[in-house]
Amino acid sequence: MDERAALERLAGRVPAAGDDCAVVEDLVLTTDMLHETTDFPRGVTRYTAGWRAVGASLSDVAAMGAAAHAALAVYAAPEFDEGLLDFVGGAQDVCEAVGASYVGGDLDTHEEFTVSTTAVGRTTDPILRSGAAVGEAVCVTGSLGRSGAALRLFEAGETERANDLFRFTPRIAAGRALRPYASAMMDVSDGLARSLHQLADASGCGFAVRSPLPIDESVDAVAEDREDRRELGASFGEDFELLFTVPETEFEAARNSTDVAVTQVGTVVEDGISLDDEPLLDRGYTHG
Amino acid sequence: MDERAALERLAGRVPAAGDDCAVVEDLVLTTDMLHETTDFPRGVTRYTAGWRAVGASLSDVAAMGAAAHAALAVYAAPEFDEGLLDFVGGAQDVCEAVGASYVGGDLDTHEEFTVSTTAVGRTTDPILRSGAAVGEAVCVTGSLGRSGAALRLFEAGETERANDLFRFTPRIAAGRALRPYASAMMDVSDGLARSLHQLADASGCGFAVRSPLPIDESVDAVAEDREDRRELGASFGEDFELLFTVPETEFEAARNSTDVAVTQVGTVVEDGISLDDEPLLDRGYTHG
Incomplete structure (x- = not known):
C-alpha cells in the first residue's frame, strides 16, 4: 500500500x-x-x-x-x-x-x-473540507511556491535566504477571520493541485481555476522557465497557505476580514478540476 | 549532552x-x-x-x-x-x-x-509531582516488573505470553479515583528507583522504602535469582503503574477508592532514597 x-x-x-x-x-x-x-x-x-x-x-x-x-x-x-x-x-x-x-x-x-x-x-465551529457548493469562489491566502523556491536555494547553497523562506507564519489569524465566511477550508500542504482534488473529493464538487495564480516572487528568481514556475507554484506544495471556498456575495467581506492577501483563483463547479480549461491532474509532492 | x-x-x-x-x-x-x-x-x-x-x-x-x-x-x-x-x-x-x-x-x-x-x-485539578510531604505514605498501584518479564520472554521466543504482558491498561480510572487523596503522583515508566528520585526531586523530599515490593508474579517465572527479581521489579521500568503519595490518615480511603491493588511501599522522609535502609540509587532503564 x-x-x-x-x-x-x-x-x-x-x-x-x-x-x-x-x-x-x-x-x-x-x-x-x-x-x-x-x-x-x-x-x-x-x-x-x-x-x-x-x-x-x-x-x-x-x-x-x-x-x-x-x-x-x-x-x-x-x-x-x-x-x-x-x-x-x-x-x-x-x-x-x-x-x-x-x-x-x-x-x-x-x-x-x-x-x-x-x-x-x-473552536466550537470548525470549518471542514466538505462544505463547498457550486457557484462559490475558491480562494487562497498569501502566495504559493515559497517552499519550492527555498528548496532550489538550499540546492544552490544559498542557505540563509532559503531558511528565511522555509519559515512561515501559520495562517491562524486568517483562518479565524475567514471562519464566518468560508464554506470549506484546508491548507495547501501538498500543493494547490493536490489540495484542490482533496477539497473536491470531500465536498463532492469540482473546481475551474484560472491563471494568474498568486505565485510568490521568490519563485521568479529561481524558476527556469514558465512551466517550471507553474510547477513550483501549483504543484510542489508545502506552502501552508489556506485554500477555501466562499459564496461569491461574501468574497469581498472575506477578503477584507484579514490582513493577509486573499486571491480568488477560480469557481466551484459540478465536477472536474481544471486550470485555464485544461485538466489539472492530481499531482503534487507526496510527502514522505 | x-x-x-x-x-x-x-x-x-x-x-x-x-x-x-x-x-x-x-x-x-x-x-x-x-x-x-x-x-x-x-x-x-x-x-x-x-x-x-x-x-x-x-x-x-x-x-x-x-x-x-x-x-x-x-x-x-x-x-x-x-x-x-x-x-x-x-x-x-x-x-x-x-x-x-x-x-x-x-x-x-x-x-x-x-x-x-x-x-x-x-482536568481542572491536576496532581503534580511536587506535592509530597514528610510523613506521608508512598504507594504504587498494581505490580511491578511485567515489562521486564516480557522482555525475557521475547528473548526466549515465548512471544504470545510476552505480547500479553507487554499490553497494559493505563491507570486512568485509578488516577481519577486517587485524585482526592494523592498529594503527588507520576507513572513509573522509568522504573521504581528512578521514579522515586524524580518524585523526590520535584517535591524536595526523600523516601524510605521497605520490601517486599509488589513484584508481579510473571517476574518469578523468569528471574534468575533474588537479585535479578528485584532488578526486574524495581529498576527495569516501563511498567506504567502509578507512584503516589498520600497522607497516612487517608491511605485506607485511597486504597478503597479503586479496584486496582494499592500497596504502600514506604514513607516520605526529609531526604535520601533508601530501600530497607540501604541507598536506592538513581538507576534504571534510560529510555531511548
Whole structure:
C-alpha cells in the first residue's frame, strides 16, 4: 500500500480522521512527523526545523478556523547538542507568532533526525473540507511556491535566504477571520493541485481555476522557465497557505476580514478540476 | 549532552514541561516517541505496539489524575502493510479500555519503524509531582516488573505470553479515583528507583522504602535469582503503574477508592532514597 491507499483503508476505521485536524468536542487535534531525508534539506538550521515542524501542525489548526491553543514536539536525533536548543527556540517562536503555548514534548535518541509535532486548537465551529457548493469562489491566502523556491536555494547553497523562506507564519489569524465566511477550508500542504482534488473529493464538487495564480516572487528568481514556475507554484506544495471556498456575495467581506492577501483563483463547479480549461491532474509532492 | 542533561537545560526554557504532562488551562498534554531498535523487541506484534505506544501516553494522562480525552499516533515504517491496520486496532482498543477517543494521526515513510503518540486529558485539578510531604505514605498501584518479564520472554521466543504482558491498561480510572487523596503522583515508566528520585526531586523530599515490593508474579517465572527479581521489579521500568503519595490518615480511603491493588511501599522522609535502609540509587532503564 502507498500512503494514500493506506489512508483510504484507514478512513472507515478512524472516523475522526480525514480532515486537517480531528475534531473532538471543542478541540481540534493534529500530529505530523518530519524527518531529515525527506523533509529537511541540507542547510536547514535546527531553528528553522523547529519553526517549520511546529508550524506545519499549527497550519492544520488554522485550516479548521480554530484558535491555536498549544503545541508539542518530539525531537529525535543521534545526539542532543546545541541544535536541540535552537529547535526549541524555533518551536517557541512560531507558537508565539500565533498565540499558542509551546509546552515541550519528548526527546528520543534516533539514528535519523526525526521530529514529531502535535498541535491543539479550540473552536466550537470548525470549518471542514466538505462544505463547498457550486457557484462559490475558491480562494487562497498569501502566495504559493515559497517552499519550492527555498528548496532550489538550499540546492544552490544559498542557505540563509532559503531558511528565511522555509519559515512561515501559520495562517491562524486568517483562518479565524475567514471562519464566518468560508464554506470549506484546508491548507495547501501538498500543493494547490493536490489540495484542490482533496477539497473536491470531500465536498463532492469540482473546481475551474484560472491563471494568474498568486505565485510568490521568490519563485521568479529561481524558476527556469514558465512551466517550471507553474510547477513550483501549483504543484510542489508545502506552502501552508489556506485554500477555501466562499459564496461569491461574501468574497469581498472575506477578503477584507484579514490582513493577509486573499486571491480568488477560480469557481466551484459540478465536477472536474481544471486550470485555464485544461485538466489539472492530481499531482503534487507526496510527502514522505 | 545525554537525555537527562538535555532535559535539564530545557527545563528553564519550557516551563510547562517537567511533569508527566504539560498543563494548559483544563487540558493535560503529552507526546512520546518509540522506535524499533530501543522499544519494540523482536516478536512484538503491531497490535501490541499500537496498544503499548498509545497506552504509554495515556499513562502520563493517568498520572495527572485526569480523564482521558483523545489520543493520536504517527505510524512511520518502511512500508504500509496489514501491520498498520493491526497497529491502529491496538491503538483503538487501548483507548476504548480507558474511555478515550482514538482520532488518527499521520503516516510517514521511514527507514525504521517509529511511532509517535500524543494523548490529551482533561482536568481542572491536576496532581503534580511536587506535592509530597514528610510523613506521608508512598504507594504504587498494581505490580511491578511485567515489562521486564516480557522482555525475557521475547528473548526466549515465548512471544504470545510476552505480547500479553507487554499490553497494559493505563491507570486512568485509578488516577481519577486517587485524585482526592494523592498529594503527588507520576507513572513509573522509568522504573521504581528512578521514579522515586524524580518524585523526590520535584517535591524536595526523600523516601524510605521497605520490601517486599509488589513484584508481579510473571517476574518469578523468569528471574534468575533474588537479585535479578528485584532488578526486574524495581529498576527495569516501563511498567506504567502509578507512584503516589498520600497522607497516612487517608491511605485506607485511597486504597478503597479503586479496584486496582494499592500497596504502600514506604514513607516520605526529609531526604535520601533508601530501600530497607540501604541507598536506592538513581538507576534504571534510560529510555531511548
